[in-house]
Amino acid sequence: MPYPPLGASTAPRDCDLLLTGGHVLTPDPEDTGRTVTYEDGAVAVDAGRIVAVGSAATLRRAFRARRDIDCTGRAVLPGFTDAHTHLFQSLARGLGDGMAIWPWLRTFMWPYAIAVTPQDARVAVRLGAAEAARAGITTVVDHHYAPTDTETVLAVADAIEETGLRGAVARGMLGDRTAVAESRGLPTALYRYSTAEELRITAECLASRPAGSRVQVWPAPLNLSYGDPDLVHGAVEQARGAGVRWHTHCSEGAKDPESYLDAYGIRPVAWLEKEGLLDTRATLAHAVWLDEEEIAAVGARRASVAHNPVSNASLASGSMPLAALRAAGATVALGTDGPCAGGRQDMFEVMKQMLFTQRLATLDPASVRCEDALTAATLGGARSTGAAPGAGLVARGAPADLAIVDVSGTARHAPLNRLGAHLVHTAQSSDVVMTIVAGEVVFEDGRCTRIDEEELYAHAREHAAALTRRADITDHTFQGVSPC
Ligand SMILES: [Zn+2]
Known part of the structure; x- marks a missing residue:
């Protein structure tokens, strides 16, 4: 699949993020059920939107990013709804x-x-x-x-x-x-x-x-x-x-x-x-x-x-x-x-x-x-959800909502023969290495970037214990309940 045209600009442009080297996958915008994959692809993000999708070589020349993200061995796809x-x-x-x-x-x-x-x-x-x-x-x-x-x-x-x-x-x-x-x-x-x-x-x-x-x-x-x-x-x-x-x-x-x-x-x-x-x-x-x-x-x-x-x-x-x-x-x-x-x-x-x-x-x-x-x-x-035009795609002008998925780091990811099938049959949520919403990295390196997860998990355990007791829904409650 040929890369989409980049536009006429020749001097490097500044952008917030430049994701390079990944398998970039996007659904067909006509909603045909097909997907398009760009190998050794790249995505440039600025001000919360995708400003370019193309080959890594081309976008490295065309953009000067405040942050470069190496996506080698990773799939870059639209974030899930x-x-x-x-x-x-x-x-x-x-x-x-x-x-x-x-x-x-x-x-x-x-x-x-x-x-x-x-x-x-x-x-x-x-x-x-x-x-x-x-x-x-x-x-x-x-x-x-x-x-x-x-x-x-x-x-x-x-x-x-x-x-x-x-x-x-x-x-x-x-x-x-x-x-x-x-x-x-x-x-x-x-x-x-x-x-x-x-x-x-x-x-x-x-x-x-x-x-x-x-x-x-x-x-x-x-x-x-x-x-x-x-x-x-x-x-x-x-x-x-x-x-x-x-x-x-x-x-x-x-x-x-x-x-x-x-x-x-x-x-x-x-x-x-x-x-x-x-x-x-x-x-x-x-x-x-x-x-x-x-x-x-x-x-x-x-x-x-x-x-x-x-x-x-x-x-x-x-x-x-x-x-x-x-x-x-x-x-x-x-x-x-x-x-x-x-x-x-x-x-x-x-x-x-x-x-x-x-x-x-x-x-x-x-x-x-x-x-x-x-x-x-x-x-x-x-x-x-009635989201903005381009949402759900990796395409120029779309909101920069992206999931980056490791498709190379473990036994089940070698080899990778067909990306679409691999993502559905083989990948799992723990393979996600980065989540980006509106151009902001909200999950990276195993951590949600905006919240204190350890404190959250401790609170959740406390609330769950008290709540399930109060509601009388600890597991034994269901003994003898007709299943249908
Ligand atoms: Zn429901």
Whole structure:
């Protein structure tokens, strides 16, 4: 692949960073699922943006950098977007294993979420954000629902930003208790606010963290199935008015659309379409149990789906109809779904599971390629968040959000035959050696650069011990719970 043209300038230009000698990989900007690799490539970064991509030899002549970074033996790729996570769950990692989504929520996650204090949430989110930064994730969409008062939501946004990441706190909302919530036995303590109060609090948060903020706030009904439909209307209106995205859990378990159909006589995504609520601002997390009409609507409205294949496998929720959604026109992003539904904030693991899930579901090994997974984890994620033009690419003019991955330092990296496959099948998050957000190095040499991680880990252990005791979710709690 020829290098892109550099421009007419002849004298060396100053820049902040010059990354040279790596395998530079970028998705095709046309979102075809293909990727382009430049060998012995280079990336110049200045004022938070990528100002040139080219051969190492050319860019060494063209730029005089304040910092040179040798990327020999490393892959340079767009930073990952974790398009659906719950960072507050990082204090309960490892608990609740071996249950399907509904008992998992009912006996584990909701009691945990109800017990989380604002202080716990700050520590947990900071811990999750640090883990993400260490894994080459540069943008997180944190669907936060414990607790969701204005002060805590803004503190959560601060915690993400303090690690150096970008993203959004998608403020989880339920609103007035519905007949579906009653019939499915959701705990009343989860319903903290009325629909009007939820929208008022979200409006307050939006005013402090509006569109354009490094970490925004988005309205985010917690679940289409058992949230208040009027709240969904209000959330979409808020998002449209504020120029931000909106986010929700959608048909993760098979019972979600069934219970909605029983209560309202229509499936949840069909209802969104009927009400005119589906558009590019929507990200539907999971979207596992959609019928053909719903898939067509999501695609036609160019809405996004946040695919969480590790979580869906861990909780035995099902496999998202990926090929049909892509063919219909949906934007496909990838998410970890939080530290409790799979164990890691690790997009390498998520990319690999995306392949395996689809190959098993379709019995077709060519149904999805490594490059599709890389594209979804980077460009797809960036598009789902409404990020700046060029985000999710390594291209001139793009935000300088980059992950640098060692692909030479250990036995499994020798030899390297095909970079795209290597990154998905062989690399893992611990191979990330540097994470750059807006031109700033936020993780390097095994350390997050902005925060004291040792102090953070000590706090996290203290909070986790007290919280899991208080919520009564130490592991023995699950003995005797029906797993399905
Ligand atoms: Zn989720």
